[in-house]
Amino acid sequence: MVPEPHEAKHWEKLADNKVRCLLCPRRCEVADRERGTCGVRENRGGEYRTLVWGRVCSENIDPIEKKPLFHYRPGTDAYSLAAPGCNIECLFCQNWEISQFRPEQIETWERSPADVASLCAERAIPTIALTYSEPVVWWEYGRDIAVAAKERGVGTVVVSNGYIEEQPLHEWCDVVSAIKIDFKAFTQRFYRDTCSGDLGPVLDTLGRIKDAGVWLELVMLVVPTLNDDEAEVRAMAKWINQRLGPDVPIHFTRFHPMYKLTNLEPTPVDTLEKCRDIALAEGLHFVYLGNVPRHPGENTYCPRSGEILIERAGYTILENRIVGGKCPCCDQSVPGVW
Numbered sequence: 229m230v231p232e233p234h235e236a237k238h239w240e241k242l243a244d245n246k247v248r249c250l251l252c253p254r255r256c257e258v259a260d261r262e263r264g265t266c267g268v269r270e271n272r273g274g275e276y277r278t279l280v281w282g283r284v285c286s287e288n289i290d291p292i293e294k295k296p297l298f299h300y301r302p303g304t305d306a307y308s309l310a311a312p313g314c315n316i317e318c319l320f321c322q323n324w325e326i327s328q329f330r331p332e333q334i335e336t337w338e339r340s341p342a343d344v345a346s347l348c349a350e351r352a353i354p355t356i357a358l359t360y361s362e363p364v365v366w367w368e369y370g371r372d373i374a375v376a377a378k379e380r381g382v383g384t385v386v387v388s389n390g391y392i393e394e395q396p397l398h399e400w401c402d403v404v405s406a407i408k409i410d411f412k413a414f415t416q417r418f419y420r421d422t423c424s425g426d427l428g429p430v431l432d433t434l435g436r437i438k439d440a441g442v443w444l445e446l447v448m449l450v451v452p453t454l455n456d457d458e459a460e461v462r463a464m465a466k467w468i469n470q471r472l473g474p475d476v477p478i479h480f481t482r483f484h485p486m487y488k489l490t491n492l493e494p495t496p497v498d499t500l501e502k503c504r505d506i507a508l509a510e511g512l513h514f515v516y517l518g519n520v521p522r523h524p525g526e527n528t529y530c531p532r533s534g535e536i537l538i539e540r541a542g543y544t545i546l547e548n549r550i551v552g553g554k555c556p557c558c559d560q561s562v563p564g565v566w
C-alpha cells in the first residue's frame with residue numbers, strides 16, 4: 229500500500245503539471261503521478277508530496293558512539309530512526325534493505341514527530357538520531373522531528389551522505405545539534421562509479437556545515453582498491469585541514485563485503501592505520517579507526533599533551549577524562565559538545 233502523502237517542501241512548479249524537486253542536487257524533474265529518483269517523493273496533480281512523513285522503517289536506541297559521533301555527549305544514548313529511501317546508491321550499502329526500496333515495498337509504521345520527541349523527553353534520552361537510510365530524502369519528517377525535539381529540550385543529530393541543496397541544509401542547521409557526513413572518497417570517480425553520486429556538492433555541504441557552526445564529524449569507509457590510494461587520502465586530509473580546520477574528527481572505518489560489493493575482502497587493519505597516519509601527518513587532530521574494536525585508534529588523544537582523554541572499547545566508554553571541555557593535564561580545549 230502506498231503511504232498517505234504529506235506536503236513536501238523545496239520544489240517548484242513547471243509547465244504541464246510537472247515539478248522540479250530542489251531538495252538534493254539531482255533536481256529531479258517529475259511528471260504528474262511520477263516520482264523522483266529516490267522513490268519517496270511524488271507529483272500529485274502538479275503538487276509535490278512526500279510519501280514517508282511520519283513513516284518509520286527502523287528504530288533503535290543506540291549509543292551515540294555508533295553513529296559514530298565521538299565528540300558529542302559521549303556515553304549517552306540516541307533514539308535512532310529511519311524512514312525509507314536514499315538519493316544515491318552505494319554498492320557497499322549496509323542498510324540497502326531500507327534505503328534502496330520504495331516505501332510501499334517495506335514495512336513501515338507510524339510515528340509522529342511529537343510522539344518521537346515526547347518519548348525521548350519522558351525517558352530522558354538526550355538525543356534523536358536521523359540515521360540508517362538517507363535523511364535528506366525524508367527531510368520534512370526529520371525537520372519536524374528536530375523542531376519538536378528542540379521544544380522539549382532534546383537534541384537531534386543527522387547521519388547523512390551530504391548530498392543536499394543549500395537551502396534545506398541551512399534549515400537543518402537551524403534546528404539540529406550535530407551532523408555526521410559519510411565522506412565516501414576524495415574522487416569524483418568513486419562517487420560516480422561506486423555511489424551514483426557527485427563529490428562537488430558534498431564538499432559544498434561540508435563547508436556550509438562548518439560555516440554554520442554545527443558540530444561536524446566525518447566518516448570514510450575505506451574500501452580496498454577503490455578509495456584507499458594513499459595520495460588520495462592525503463589530498464582529502466589536506467582539504468579537510470584547509471577548509472574545515474584540524475579539529476573536525478574523521479573516522480576511517482573498516483569495510484566488510486556487503487550488498488553489491490561482495491567480491492572484495494574486508495579492509496586490512498594496516499590500511500586503516502596508514503590512513504590514520506597520513507591524516508595525522510597532515511595536521512588533523514582527531515583521527516579515529518572504526519569497526520576495529522579495542523584498537524588504540526578508538527581513543528581520543530589530546531593534540532597537545534598526547535594523553536588519552538576518552539578511552540573506548542567499541543561503543544563503550546571505558547573512561548572520559550575531559551574536564552570542563554579541557555584536557556586535565558595541559559588545559560587544552562577539546563572541541564565538541566560535552
Ligand code: SF4
Pocket residue numbers: 249250251252253254255256263264265266267269315364365
Ligand atoms: S530528493 Fe529525491 S526527488 Fe528530490 S531531487 Fe533528490 S532524488 Fe530527486
